[in-house]
Amino acid sequence: MSPDMIAALSTIYAYTAIGAGIILAGAGLGSALGWGLICAKYLEGIARQPEMRPQLMGQMLFTGGLMEAFPMIVLGLSMWFVTANPFVGAFLSATSKAAGGH
Structure with a gap:
């Protein structure tokens, strides 16, 4: 493997890790904002109708659980992209075809 190919593979891995980090940061930020909004509306609902507290708590936890699934997905x-990087396979396939291999 030539030094240029090694540099290109390193660049692919680096950019993939940076992209995964940015995506995870966005998912974490969205989750935090979502929980903040859910809890704020829960407290507003209790302030308006205190007798609805048990029903509102159930809805809050259900909605929060659905919202929390997004960052886990x-x-x-992102772990798939970091560990089993599909871009590396595509790069190696393209370079082997360009070099005349099968």
């Missing part, structure tokens, strides 16, 4: 996808 993003975490799984």
Whole structure:
């Protein structure tokens, strides 16, 4: 493997790690904002109708659980990109075809 190919592979891995980090940061920020909004509306609902507290708490936890699934899905996808990077396979396939291999 030539030094240029090694440099290109290093660049692919570096950019993939940076992209996964940015995606995870966005998912974490979205989750935090979502929980903040959910809890704020829960407290507003209790302030308006205190007798609805048990029903509102159930809805808050259900909605929060659904919202919390998004960062876990993003975490799984980003770990897939970092560990089993599909871009590396595509790069190696393209360079072997360009070099005349099969």
